[in-house]
Amino acid sequence: AQSVSQHNHHVILSEAASLELGCNYSYGGTVNLFWYVQYPGQHLQLLLKYFSGDPLVKGIKGFEAEFIKSKFSFNLRKPSVQWSDTAEYFCAVSLMGAGNMLTFGGGTRLMVKP
Amino acid sequence: KAGVTQTPRYLIKTRGQQVTLSCSPISGHRSVSWYQQTPGQGLQFLFEYFSETQRNKGNFPGRFSGRQFSNSRSEMNVSTLELGDSALYLCASGPSGREEETQYFGPGTRLLVL
Numbered sequence: 001a002q003s004v005s006q007h008n009h010h011v012i013l014s015e016a017a018s019l020e021l022g023c024n025y026s027y028g029g030t031v032n033l034f035w036y037v038q039y040p041g042q043h044l045q046l047l048l049k050y051f052s053g054d055p056l057v058k059g060i061k062g063f064e065a066e067f068i069k070s071k072f073s074f075n076l077r078k079p080s081v082q083w084s085d086t087a088e089y090f091c092a093v094s095l096m097g098a099g100n101m102l103t104f105g106g107g108t109r110l111m112v113k114p
Numbered sequence: 115k116a117g118v119t120q121t122p123r124y125l126i127k128t129r130g131q132q133v134t135l136s137c138s139p140i141s142g143h144r145s146v147s148w149y150q151q152t153p154g155q156g157l158q159f160l161f162e163y164f165s166e167t168q169r170n171k172g173n174f175p176g177r178f179s180g181r182q183f184s185n186s187r188s189e190m191n192v193s194t195l196e197l198g199d200s201a202l203y204l205c206a207s208g209p210s211g212r213e214e215e216t217q218y219f220g221p222g223t224r225l226l227v228l
Contacts, residue, residue, distance in 0.1 A: 106156045
């Protein structure tokens, strides 16, 4: 069965620290990859997505992610976090050609200390 | 443009009852997907609708059903409620149901089953 794993459930960083959140998936076919963010009290919103092409994807607010096909990974990075990045981050995968059915990871709660 | 709206925002029901939740997509969007979010299981896909047709269905029992109307509004129904159905139910809409499009999530309906 398809699955998405996010290794860190909770991460605490100080402002200006670098961030890397891990995401690994288990899928048998070609995949589309996403990172969503949920800020406190707000809706889920898309940070970035990968469908094809350059495996290094840049998103909003300075986030980027790298698709490494051989490792079935799509890790999220940001060189310098801010207090406003405090949120829950979800990695998600869909199977190419299978519509908009997303399989989500369990989420990572990030707290950035000012 | 108004975002995805979901009604009601909060709901309390008792075991055995049924419930109907509503989702109005962003104006012009034709694709609607539903997700269930719980602390234990995370975000799980329920259904996807496009042009009044169900395109995908997640691994949920038949008590969970949905439909989409000609104006793209969607409803989901849960019959014979169980305690485990307590969750946040999220709806997402997309312009034309293509995988590469961004899906926009609503605020959710929080259902509590007593």
